[in-house]
Amino acid sequence: MHSVTVLGAGSWGTALAFVLAENQHDTLIWSHRKDQSQEINDYHTNKKYLPDSELPTNLAATSDLQKALQHAPTIVLAVPTKAFREVIQNFLPYLSEPKTFVHVSKGIEPDSLKRISEIIEEEIPEHLRKSIVVLSGPSHAEEVVLRHPTTVTAASVDEHSAKFVQDLFMNHYLRVYTNEDVIGVELGGALKNVIALAAGIVDGLGYGDNAKAALITRGLAEISRLGIKMGAEPYTFIGLTGMGDLIVTCTSVHSRNWRAGNLLGKGNSLEQVLEDMGMVVEGVRTTKAAYQLSQKYDIEMPITHALYDVLFEGMTPKEGVDQLMLRTKKHELEDFKSF
Numbered sequence: 001m002h003s004v005t006v007l008g009a010g011s012w013g014t015a016l017a018f019v020l021a022e023n024q025h026d027t028l029i030w031s032h033r034k035d036q037s038q039e040i041n042d043y044h045t046n047k048k049y050l051p052d053s054e055l056p057t058n059l060a061a062t063s064d065l066q067k068a069l070q071h072a073p074t075i076v077l078a079v080p081t082k083a084f085r086e087v088i089q090n091f092l093p094y095l096s097e098p099k100t101f102v103h104v105s106k107g108i109e110p111d112s113l114k115r116i117s118e119i120i121e122e123e124i125p126e127h128l129r130k131s132i133v134v135l136s137g138p139s140h141a142e143e144v145v146l147r148h149p150t151t152v153t154a155a156s157v158d159e160h161s162a163k164f165v166q167d168l169f170m171n172h173y174l175r176v177y178t179n180e181d182v183i184g185v186e187l188g189g190a191l192k193n194v195i196a197l198a199a200g201i202v203d204g205l206g207y208g209d210n211a212k213a214a215l216i217t218r219g220l221a222e223i224s225r226l227g228i229k230m231g232a233e234p235y236t237f238i239g240l241t242g243m244g245d246l247i248v249t250c251t252s253v254h255s256r257n258w259r260a261g262n263l264l265g266k267g268n269s270l271e272q273v274l275e276d277m278g279m280v281v282e283g284v285r286t287t288k289a290a291y292q293l294s295q296k297y298d299i300e301m302p303i304t305h306a307l308y309d310v311l312f313e314g315m316t317p318k319e320g321v322d323q324l325m326l327r328t329k330k331h332e333l334e335d336f337k338s339f
């Protein structure tokens with residue numbers, strides 16, 4: 001049994017805390033809202049994020065960040081990318097010894113173009129970090145808490161830490177693999193959200209399975225092109241955190257990114273969609289970051305560019321699709337020939 005703290009009590013933080021507590025670890029989940037930590041302690045529910053689930057009675061919650069930090073040598077960070085730096089800056093005064101940081105957020109910061117592990121490295125001094133592990137893969141919280149079979153990957157440059165995280169989470173419904181390709185795992189997890197938004201849009205426009213299959217396949221091609229240029233291992237993109245997460249996010253009604261895209265495709269404004277979702281839609285900010293990365297690394301990412309134009313430049317979803325279909329003719333593997 002290990003002590004583990006989960007920071008963030010949204011859908012994913014709660015589902016992961018559920019798994020850790022079921023695995024008999026001494027688990028404390030932190031919510032920045034007192035009413036929510038009270039609800040978890042008193043009623044063993046988190047109605048806002050996982051309305052149909054009962055949480056394990058051995059899962060404790062707190063809204064006291066100092067207590068949360070001091071509870072465990074392993075900290076799981078499960079807040080949206082946008083809140084990531086703020087949460088670290090808030091807990092830093094309480095961090096007095098090195099800890100293992102496991103992050104599960106799937107985004108890239110616009111402008112700085114940092115991956116999440118790079119944000120951790122930037123914000124937490126080296127002597128206060130034991131190691132950094134990213135846990136990612138095709139895993140909707142709603143299915144994990146139903147104990148439906150799910151597979152994810154724990155990635156770290158430190159193999160020992162990746163295996164430690166594998167052991168923490170692994171059980172009969174959550175199978176955890178390891179990988180050392182942090183860049184590939186983080187990029188796959190973040191960039192699939194961009195393609196999932198686009199997949200939602202084509203569904204919202206009423207196009208069919210052909211269009212969705214095209215987006216998934218060509219989406220993987222552009223994610224891989226960028227990722228390889230940024231130093232990722234090519235094979236990571238056909239694994240769980242690449243192809244696997246792309247499939248689940250582009251095809252599942254649980255996906256907030258797909259649902260947001262679907263509403264956009266049906267003609268709703270981005271502002272309205274984000275207001276209605278009430279949960280994080282990571283792909284919106286990551287589309288901006290991915291667009292900037294494609295320019296920085298001079299990599300062609302047509303789906304990302306079309307989505308950027310739809311989200312931020314006033315293009316209609318239909319015009320975005322036309323832009324993709326009417327591009328100049330290409331060989332299917334043209335952009336991979338230089339690798």
Ligand SMILES: NC(=O)C1=CN([C@@H]2O[C@H](COP(=O)(O)OP(=O)(O)OC[C@H]3O[C@@H](n4cnc5c(N)ncnc54)[C@H](OP(=O)(O)O)[C@@H]3O)[C@@H](O)[C@H]2O)C=CC1
Pocket residue numbers: 008009010011012013014031032033049078079080081083086087104105106107139140141142278279280282
């Ligand atoms: N949901 C899933 O199935 C999966 C999600 N992920 C990733 O996990 C990350 C978290 O997503 P998820 O849990 O789904 O998101 P949710 O939208 O479900 O929950 C986000 C949580 O973070 C809290 N939060 C927001 N801003 C802050 C802040 N500034 N300080 C403290 N807490 C804050 C929210 O609090 P409040 O309620 O007050 O807004 C809420 O508890 C994302 O990067 C996502 O891509 C990865 C795999 C699966």
Ligand SMILES: O=C(CO)COP(=O)(O)O
Pocket residue numbers: 106137138139140193196245248249254255256257258280281282
């Ligand atoms: O990352 C996820 C599943 O693996 C969750 O995707 P959404 O954020 O689109 O719901």
